[in-house]
Amino acid sequence: MNKLKRVLCGTLALALAASMMTACGKDDSSAGGSNSGATGGGKDESGKTVVKVYTFTDETQGMLDGFLEDNPEFAEKYTFDITLEATASDYIQKTLSALSSETDAPDLFLADADYAKRFAANEGTASIADLGITIDESQYYPYVLDFTTIKGQRMALSHQAAPGVVLYRRDYAEEVLGSGDPAEVQKHMDTWDHFVETAEAMKEKGYFMVAGIDELKRCFMNNRTSAWVNEDTMEYQLDKDTVSQFFEVTKKLADEKCTQDVSPVQWKANWYKGMKDGVFCFFGCSWYLHYTIKPNCLAEVTTGKVDPETGAQEAKEEDYKEGNGSFGKWGIIAGPAGYFWGGTWWYGSKKCLNDGTKDAVKQVIEYFCVNDDSMLKVMQEKGDFTSKPAVNEKLVADEKSSTYKFLAGQDWYTIFREAAPKINTKTTCLYDDDFNTAVDNALNEYVLNGKSLDDAIAGIATEVKSNLKDVKFPE
Amino acid sequence: MASSFRTRAKLEKNYFGYIFIAPFFITYFIFQLVPLIDTFRFAMTDAVAWYLSPNQETSFMGLKNFKDVLTDTNFRQAFGNTPLMWIMGFIPQIALALLLASWFTNEKIRVKGQGFFKVIFYMPNIMTATTIGMLFFTFINRNGFIHNFCVSIGYIEDARYPITSPTFGRSVIAFINFWMWYGQTMIVLIAGIMGINPSFFEAASIDGASGWQTFWRITMPLVRPIMTYSLVTSLIGGFQMFDVPNMFATGNNNAAFSKQVTTIVMYIKKVAYTGSMSVSSACAASIFLFLVTGLCSLVLFWLMSDRAEAKAIRMEKKRAKEAALLEGGDL
Numbered sequence: 001m002n003k004l005k006r007v008l009c010g011t012l013a014l015a016l017a018a019s020m021m022t023a024c025g026k027d028d029s030s031a032g033g034s035n036s037g038a039t040g041g042g043k044d045e046s047g048k049t050v051v052k053v054y055t056f057t058d059e060t061q062g063m064l065d066g067f068l069e070d071n072p073e074f075a076e077k078y079t080f081d082i083t084l085e086a087t088a089s090d091y092i093q094k095t096l097s098a099l100s101s102e103t104d105a106p107d108l109f110l111a112d113a114d115y116a117k118r119f120a121a122n123e124g125t126a127s128i129a130d131l132g133i134t135i136d137e138s139q140y141y142p143y144v145l146d147f148t149t150i151k152g153q154r155m156a157l158s159h160q161a162a163p164g165v166v167l168y169r170r171d172y173a174e175e176v177l178g179s180g181d182p183a184e185v186q187k188h189m190d191t192w193d194h195f196v197e198t199a200e201a202m203k204e205k206g207y208f209m210v211a212g213i214d215e216l217k218r219c220f221m222n223n224r225t226s227a228w229v230n231e232d233t234m235e236y237q238l239d240k241d242t243v244s245q246f247f248e249v250t251k252k253l254a255d256e257k258c259t260q261d262v263s264p265v266q267w268k269a270n271w272y273k274g275m276k277d278g279v280f281c282f283f284g285c286s287w288y289l290h291y292t293i294k295p296n297c298l299a300e301v302t303t304g305k306v307d308p309e310t311g312a313q314e315a316k317e318e319d320y321k322e323g324n325g326s327f328g329k330w331g332i333i334a335g336p337a338g339y340f341w342g343g344t345w346w347y348g349s350k351k352c353l354n355d356g357t358k359d360a361v362k363q364v365i366e367y368f369c370v371n372d373d374s375m376l377k378v379m380q381e382k383g384d385f386t387s388k389p390a391v392n393e394k395l396v397a398d399e400k401s402s403t404y405k406f407l408a409g410q411d412w413y414t415i416f417r418e419a420a421p422k423i424n425t426k427t428t429c430l431y432d433d434d435f436n437t438a439v440d441n442a443l444n445e446y447v448l449n450g451k452s453l454d455d456a457i458a459g460i461a462t463e464v465k466s467n468l469k470d471v472k473f474p475e
Numbered sequence: 476m477a478s479s480f481r482t483r484a485k486l487e488k489n490y491f492g493y494i495f496i497a498p499f500f501i502t503y504f505i506f507q508l509v510p511l512i513d514t515f516r517f518a519m520t521d522a523v524a525w526y527l528s529p530n531q532e533t534s535f536m537g538l539k540n541f542k543d544v545l546t547d548t549n550f551r552q553a554f555g556n557t558p559l560m561w562i563m564g565f566i567p568q569i570a571l572a573l574l575l576a577s578w579f580t581n582e583k584i585r586v587k588g589q590g591f592f593k594v595i596f597y598m599p600n601i602m603t604a605t606t607i608g609m610l611f612f613t614f615i616n617r618n619g620f621i622h623n624f625c626v627s628i629g630y631i632e633d634a635r636y637p638i639t640s641p642t643f644g645r646s647v648i649a650f651i652n653f654w655m656w657y658g659q660t661m662i663v664l665i666a667g668i669m670g671i672n673p674s675f676f677e678a679a680s681i682d683g684a685s686g687w688q689t690f691w692r693i694t695m696p697l698v699r700p701i702m703t704y705s706l707v708t709s710l711i712g713g714f715q716m717f718d719v720p721n722m723f724a725t726g727n728n729n730a731a732f733s734k735q736v737t738t739i740v741m742y743i744k745k746v747a748y749t750g751s752m753s754v755s756s757a758c759a760a761s762i763f764l765f766l767v768t769g770l771c772s773l774v775l776f777w778l779m780s781d782r783a784e785a786k787a788i789r790m791e792k793k794r795a796k797e798a799a800l801l802e803g804g805d806l
Contacts, residue, residue, distance in 0.1 A: 089748070089749065093748055096524075096526050096527055097524075097526040098526075099526070100525065100526035100527075100529040101526075122527075123528065123529065123530075254635075257633075257635070259635065260635065261617060261635050261637075262633070262635045262636045262637065263617070263636075263637040263731065264729060268616075269618070270617055270618075431750055431751075433749075434749055434750045437729075440729055441729070441733060441734065444729070444731045444733075445734075448636070448637070448639045448731040449639055449731060449732075462548055462549070463549065463734075464750065465547065465548075465549070466547050466549045466550065466742065466745060466746055466756075467745050467746045467749050467750035467751065467752075467753065468750040468751050469521075469523075469750075469751045469753040469756060470751045471751070
């Protein structure tokens, strides 16, 4: 009896200890909510090799599904384990953390423009050459490659280029400017002075020029003459003229009642509301046209989804009808300056070189970012714009598509082809994500809290000093 | 034979006791104590997040991180914001909790439906702070009811503008903390008041003390240890305030007053997990937080201890000593 008790007690204590340990262990590995926890290079139940993928966008799933359909031999050998984390800061932390691990690192991972450079600079990232991919560099838009080049090594490739454009309401233009034709409207929007003049004219008729104070940010920020941080000396560099101009134009628009809201509204309810009615123009890009403004200009969606918090909409073809919201009343022009908005870069990790998935990663990247035929096929279907000018020449705006109707019969590719070469590539640094936040705050201080222009701009450096310890700031 | 059996059984019991408490201590040592010591170690180096640079070689920096943190404008601002927002929320919190606790325990009033009210008052504490933060952020956002109200009374002249006043922002956060925690404090204080010997209250009422007098002369002095406990735990929680203000100051929810509601823990998170991920600076800031919290708690203990009584005891001892000395002299 006594012995039994002792055994029981011992077992219980052990079980308790073990359960605590496993609880902790489990917590660590599943913290990010990986869907299967499979290790890249391992085999799944059917014996296929698992390729572990990290992504920030739900678009990836669909693209990889299409890839598997198109490559049946690949699908017999490999399967994808996709982990999605949509919040930028969480995704950065999670991916960098995973990359440093020998077992948990993804084989294939993707990045958005705000942190593409960081991922490229990470020790766990394999270069394009390491993956065995050879490219003809002259075939790409320079910005797409320069973006993820570290010490002369190309670290990632992008399937898309995201040239920035301006989307505007044709009906408002016709009423206020006398013509809704893109070429005519562009004349009223080709410089910032003309832009402000047009804004005032719009106000006269009761329309807001832009939705919020963050609308012009990307356009101005991409046109700085230098990156925030010098890559070689790690010194802080401020292009004061451009930043001042951005702040001043925005404040003028806000003060003159030309903005719908005097706060940053991107990705918030009022931004989407402005797309339906009342706002003249939005600064968008290739993917933005298809995924953001087109579904959100609809007053009513019956087939898609509506985000309960922000009111962001997703729609299916049946909803895209003239008369639903502002659908069919939009036009697209190049706007006051060239810029880009985002992009999607594909990376292979150093881990994939050794765990038997290198070939798979290579095939995927080549399919989406290197081979002209597959790129053309994928992007033509999506209506999106590729990173290769030659492929883009072959893209045709589908006259039956909802995008074509959304733009009242305008070929969006003409504008993208025109805008893409104008993209300035010299403005990216490792910490763009942090600087973007600091610029937002500085703009708030200037437009809303009555700080002087100089103080507000000086606030950018003050804010990032805390968390950018390796950057040298002037005393 | 019998006696030796008893000792063995006793020994075994103790032995099993250690096994039962072992899991806690093992996990504590691995997951709490080691990181705790590491915090001090890292604060003296130039370490960055290990996953950013897995094979990094750190060098000893002495007190440089501490100096940097102290001279950092953002840290100073956070260090001002945090106690301010805590005090703004805590004063009404403890006042209301005391009032409700004394009502609920008052034999003369005999509040009906006590259980119901206690549940209602405690309710906000059950929800996650992030949810409540998000909710209030929606309220002050454009078209939220607080924003609309500000527009209708003319506090905001142009409806296109958001609420920008830092005082307003801090007040909203202080209010959320107050609203979430007064129920909890109330329950603790009720327990404290219930622990007071009822004969004191009886004696007071026989002597004809008014409710007010009973409260100040009996309830307050005797509930003081519990008050100290509430105050100190709330102070620690206050210095570590993070989730609610974080909802107003980061990412998509970037209010115009975000800098004025940034707390110390938000600063630490930013330094450790964004940009160059300087874990060492974050450790230095954490140690400051630890020191200040410790110091403030000590001051509170000292302030809340019954010094008059302690003084009386000391005086008594002194007198006894002197008396003994005098007696000795006489002899």
